Amino acid sequence: MRIFWQSFIDETASAAYMARLSDYLNGIAEPGTTVEVHGISPPDRSFGRLSEFRCAILAIDNGLAAEEAGYDAVVMGHFQDPGLLELKSAVSIPVIGTGEATMHFAAQQGRHIGLVTLDDVFRTMHLEQGDLYGLSGRISHVAGLNADPSDFSACFAGDLEAKARMIEAFRLVAEPMVTGGADVIVPAGVLPGLLIGSEHGLCFGHAPVINCAAVALKAAEMQVKLCALNGLQPSRGPFCAKAPRQAIEDFRRLVANGRGASPVPRR
Template sequence: MRIYWQSFIDATASAAYLAKLSSYLNEIASPGTTVEVHGISPPDRGFGRLSEFRCAVQAVDQGIQAEADGYDAIVMGHFQDPGLYELKSAVGIPVIGTGEATLHLAAQLGRMIALVSLDDVYRNMHREQADLYGLGHRISHIAGLNILPSDFSAAFAGDEVAKARMIDGFRKVAEPMVEGGADVIVPAGVLPGLLIGGEYGLKVGAAPVVNCAAVALMQAEMQVRLHRLNGLEPNRGPHCCRAPEQAMGDFRQLAAQGFRRG
C-alpha cells in the first residue's frame, strides 16, 4: 500500500520536521505500507483564508497527480482540510482529511472536544470545519499556541529542552480547557500533533491528547482496505459526485499555467 501524504510545509525550510514526520509515519505504518511525505512551496504562510485557499489548489492538483502515479490513498496532512471535498470529487482513491478523521475519533473518546491550534487566526475556520463535519456542538474550546512552524524546528532536530518547552506551552493552553469541561484535547495541526500527541499516554487532567498524525495514517490504511474489500467510497450522488473530464482539464490547466486575464 502506497500512501501520499500532502503536507502544507516547505520541504527545505522545515526539513527536520518533514524528515521526522516521514520516519514516524513509516515506523507506525502496517507491514507493507509505505508513506511518502510531500510539501508545498511556498508553504502555508501569512496565515489566513487566502493562504489556505492557495495551498488547497496546489494540494488538489498534486493529489490528482498522485492518483495518476499509482498511490492507493491521499492524506491531506493539514488539519484545516482545505480542498478536501474537491479532491475527493477529483479522484477515485480514498482521500483522508486529517481534521475530519481526528475530530470524528475524538468524538468517540469524550463528549466535549477542545482544539489547540497553531494560531488564533484559525479559530473561526475550526468552528466552520466542525460544523461541516456535524460536530460543531461538540467543540467546547478553541485556542491558538500563536507560534510559527519554524518554532518546532529545534524540537524536531532533537533538542529535548526545546521539546519540553513546547509541551509545557501546550499544557498551559490546554489546562484551562479541561478545567472548563473539555473531555478530549486535539492538537489541531500535524506539527503539534506529531510533537505532543506522540507522547505515550499523554493527558491533560483526565483528557486524552489525540495524535492526529497517527489517526490520519490509520484511517487511510483502513479506507484502502475497505475500498479493496467491497468498493466502499464517498457518496457519488449530490454529496461528492465525480468531477467531469472538462472540469478536471480546466482545473489542471489553471494549476499549471495560471489565469489568462481577458
C-alpha cells in the same frame, strides 16, 4: 499500499520536521504500507483564508497526480482540510482529511472536544469544520498556541529543551480547557500533533490527547482496505458528485499554465 501525504510545510525550510514526520509515519504504518511525505512551496504562511485557498489548489493538483502515479490514498496532512471535498470529488482513491478523521475519532473518546490550534487565526475555520462535519455541538473549546511552524524546527532536530518548552506552551493552553469541561484534547495541526503525540499516554487531567498524525494514517489504511474489500467510496450524489473529465482538465491546465493576462486593466 502507497500513501501520498500532503503537508502544507516547505520541505527545505522545515527539513527536520519533514524527516521526523516521514520516519514516524513509516514507523507506525502496517507492514507493506509506505508513506511518502510531500510539502508545498511556498508553504502555508501569512495565515488566513487566502493562503489556505492557495495551498488547497496545489494540494488538489498533487492529489490528482498521485492517483495517476498509482498511489492508493491521499492524506491531506493539514488539519484545516482545505480542498478536501474538491479532491474527493476528483479522484477515485480514498482521500483522508486529517481534521475530519481526527475530529470524528475524538468524538468517540469524549463528549466535549478541546482544539489546540497553531494560531488563533484558525479558530473560526475550526468552528466551521465542526459545523461541516456535524460536530459543532461537541467542540467546546478552541485556542491557539500562536506559534510559527519554524518554532518547532529545533524540537524535531533533537533539541530536548526546545521540545519541553513547546509541550509546556501546549499545556498552558490545554489545561484551562479541561478545567472548563473538555473531555479530550486535540492538537489541531500535524506539527503540534507530532510533537505531543510522541508522548505515550499523555493526558491533561482526565483528558487524553489525540495524536492527529497517527489517526490520519490509520484512517487512510482502513479506507484503502475497505475500498479493496467492498468498493467503498464517498457518496457520488449531491454530497460529492464525481467531477467531469473536462472540469479536471480545466483545473489542471489552470494550475500548470496560469490564467494569462488579467482581464482587469491597470489604471
